Amino acid sequence: MPHLPARALILAIGGLLAGAAMAAECVVPAKPGGGMDLTCKLARSGLEAAAGAGSRGIDPALRIRYLPGGIGAVAWNSVVSQQRADAEALVVYSGGSLLNLAQGKYGKATEQDVRWVAALGADYGMIAVRSDSPWRTLDELLRALKRNPAKVTIGGGGTLGSQDWLKLAIIGKQAGIVPRSLRFVAFEGGGESFTALLAGHVQAVSGDVSEAALHAADGRIRVLAVLSDERLPGVLAGVPTAREQGFPISWPIIRGVYMGPDVSDAAYRKWVAAFDAAMKADGFDRLRAAHGLYPFAMTGDALTRHVARTVREYRAQADAFGLVR
Incomplete structure (x- = not known):
């Protein structure tokens, strides 16, 4: 440039x-x-x-x-x-x-x-959990959601149909989950979502990489997947893409x-x-x-x-x- x-x-x-x-x-x-x-x-x-x-x-x-x-x-x-x-x-x-x-x-x-x-x-979109979560991969989280979606609360910006809901719905549909069965908790933005995650009010967050990077550096959260075509540089360089894990989505x-x-x-x-x-x-x-x-x-x-x-x-x-x- x-x-x-x-x-x-x-x-x-x-x-x-x-x-x-x-x-x-x-x-x-x-x-x-x-x-x-x-x-x-x-x-x-x-x-x-x-x-x-x-x-x-x-x-x-x-x-x-x-x-x-x-x-x-x-x-x-x-x-x-x-x-x-x-x-x-x-x-x-x-x-x-x-x-x-x-x-x-x-x-x-x-x-x-x-x-x-x-x-x-x-x-880019991403899916994250707390660092002490039992789920270490995207597939593990999706299996838990498929077994009993009512037991897993997912925080995100906006209500049904927001981009945080939609990107999780697309991944869930690929995994055989009925998107409207997801227990999605709506927040005004990413800041509120991660606050709720760290406080234990939700078990996962569908959000954005820029927001996740603020918390991932100090080890408080675990990002399970980034929704990009290739792995991203920087603090999340070690996080696999959803595509790598068998879910072909970029956001x-x-x-x-x-x-x-x-x-x-x-x-x-x-x-x-x-x-x-x-x-x-x-x-x-x-x-x-x-x-x-x-x-x-x-x-x-x-x-x-x-x-x-x-x-x-x-x-x-x-x-x-x-x-x-």
Whole structure:
């Protein structure tokens, strides 16, 4: 990936931050501690590092605001109803947001109702248990679920039909389990799911790698499978993929930010240019890895087309389970 001269980066991103009058915000549509939170922090750190805005890792021009509720619906509705033209409000999305759109969980909303700014990286699904769990492999967990699904509680973000439910349902179906028999406990996001797992309120978590990596490093959880085509580098390098264990599923999750539908073209393009510059800057790859994400960079029109295609694919997957409203 080509690198821009340092002066050009500082002018492009510094001009954006100055124009935002130090009031730009990144909205996390979940509680602190999960993948959505990490995405905002990566956006802030990436823009700051590229602009050379200090060494504290906090850019006052991109403050973080938490707006949980409805697995992203509250933040979505806030933007499309109250901040339609707000050029200083970025909202985090993930593959789960796109799946909710595909299933009609945001009402009549479609992917065309907002402006897609940037995808900063990719995450992947995973299945985890506590480190003291009796299940050491994905197959062992699935056998327990098949014997008596009511005795195994699985935590995840969202309710029936969420991406955490759906990826487990796909694996379960491959193992001969009736997906709707799974005892799934819904949480607002990955942070809550892992808190419940560590407290013993659930026995397993269907979630994302970025969230799991925060807990796996200190040995408190055991990740049974990552839902990627190949093993992932970093703290989870020793974890086998679901494919290796006989379950052919991959679940990549792009993470990024969007804006309101009536944001001016000039303001929208300025943010697109800022993220283009940030993601091409020296050091961004390390920042992304430090926030638990893997390479994936896309902005503007190309991202808008990618989102539309992904929503269509998710709708087909959800329809196969009778989930589309």
